[in-house]
Amino acid sequence: MKARTTSGARGAVLRFFFAPAEATPLAALRIGVAAVLLGQAALVAPAFFALYDRAGFLQGPLQDEFAKPGLPHLGWLVALLGREGAPDAPILAGIAALYVLSLVALLVGLRARFAAAVAWLLHTILMMTGSATNYGADVFANIFLFYLMWMPSGDALSIDRRISRRPRGPTWSARFGLRVVQIHLCIVYLTSGIAKASGRGWWNGAAMWEALTMPDFRVFDFSWLARHAWIAVLAGWTVLLWELGYAAFVWPRRTRRLWVLMTAAMHLGILIFMGLYVFGAIMIVLTTSAFAVRAEPVRMAEGGDRPQAAVR
Structure with a gap:
């Protein structure tokens, strides 16, 4: 039984990293x-x-x-x-x-x-x-x-x-490359979330206030946040939830779309409200390409010529 379980775990790992x-x-x-x-x-x-x-x-x-x-x-x-x-x-x-x-x-x-x-x-x-x-x-x-x-x-x-003379189907190298990108992003967001959670600034709203009002990055006047501190606190908690939860919730199908949309929204906010156009754009590209674009191969449905998604 133990040998069968070990073999099954090994197969799951190999499929995760190398399935075409x-x-x-x-x-x-x-x-x-x-x-x-x-x-x-x-x-x-x-x-x-x-x-x-x-x-x-x-x-x-x-x-x-x-x-x-x-x-x-x-x-x-x-x-x-x-x-x-x-x-x-x-x-x-x-x-x-x-x-x-x-x-x-x-x-x-x-x-x-x-x-x-x-x-x-x-x-x-x-x-x-x-x-x-x-x-x-x-x-x-x-x-x-x-x-x-x-x-x-x-x-x-x-x-x-288009100019290749031989057709290219699903490959193990494409799967492995995708996993490298996905795992890298998960590590980035998790470590960033842990670093933010280790201080007080993202819990009490101070970090959000500083990010939006620093002269170097200020695009709009957010001085009104001083009268509504709860908004900065709520925004800080949302950032912590997003980054700390990224590595766990971007994988399951039920939560993946929500986390991809949340990531895109957060970086769009950085792009618009802090003027960090290149940073916001490239971070949106990374998550959407890694988790929102389908990688699963399609196969022909039995008895017909209609493509059918392969079981993940």
């Missing part, structure tokens, strides 16, 4: 991350040279000082590609163009893994150069670009899929 799945969620992740980063690139473009040229806001040695030590950054790449005394602008323009082209290729799924590798490398270099200005959106984008280098996200909704 469609690559559609990974394709949604690929498209969403690429679209958000293209939007970020459009926002940064007017100030790109002022931010990254060694004759811009940060002069050459100062830019090197702010870069992450021991890691590749734009100053290192410009020195590698350029000549002594040559202007940085043409090299920076080429790097920016290559970054945008890699994101476009990732968006449409053209050599998806290679495009993800190029985008990840250039995104890393940009992050290491402007490390003082990095925040959550940059970190998450970099992590999931790295994942996309190894995942079969080009097996669905892509040019790669």
